[in-house]
Amino acid sequence: MSDINIVQEHHLAPEQARAAAQQVADKLSEQFELTSRWDGDVLRFERSGVNGTLSLLPNQAQLHIALGFPISAFAAQIESKVADKMRRVFSA
Template sequence: MSDILIRRKHQLGLARAREIAWKWAEDAEEQFEMECTVEEGDDCDVVHFERSGVKGTLQVEADHFELTARLGLLLGAFKQKIQAEIENNLDTLLAEEATRAAKGAAPAKKAATKKATAKKAPGKTPK
């Protein structure tokens, strides 16, 4: 068995870090067929994820993320590639958030909601 440990500091606060973690979990479910569940807490959340050959958690705190995963025997041979992909996914989400914050833009989730609402409004054509 191989273990992966990834830790990323941030300055998002718990509410925004939680949204980033949920996005990460949605991506993991879609791209890697992971089964994800979220345990919400007052001071931190824990995203549990698993599929055949992989089991782990993403701990979400106001100032950092900590991902731990255990790879089974077969996937252990691909540890470096899997770890690099997880790091890339998490780093990309954090970079997107930093870019949004620098531009003062609304989070993508809220923008997407507004766009979806515009599509549903009768008599209006979305652009």
């Protein structure tokens, strides 16, 4: 197993931060066939071999992804793509 942890600072209003988080989730869903749901200010997502959360805090988004064995081989590439997406959507 491999874990990915990304912390992205932002200066968005809560509703803008939630929309940005949803964009990240939509991209993850598209690329990795994940299902997601909101639980307060935490977006939970999963599929076989992958699960994680995207937590919204004031001025910060915290992403945690746990990758199962087969997918963990691609952890570096996944982290790079997700970090880039988070930088773009939370810098608006």
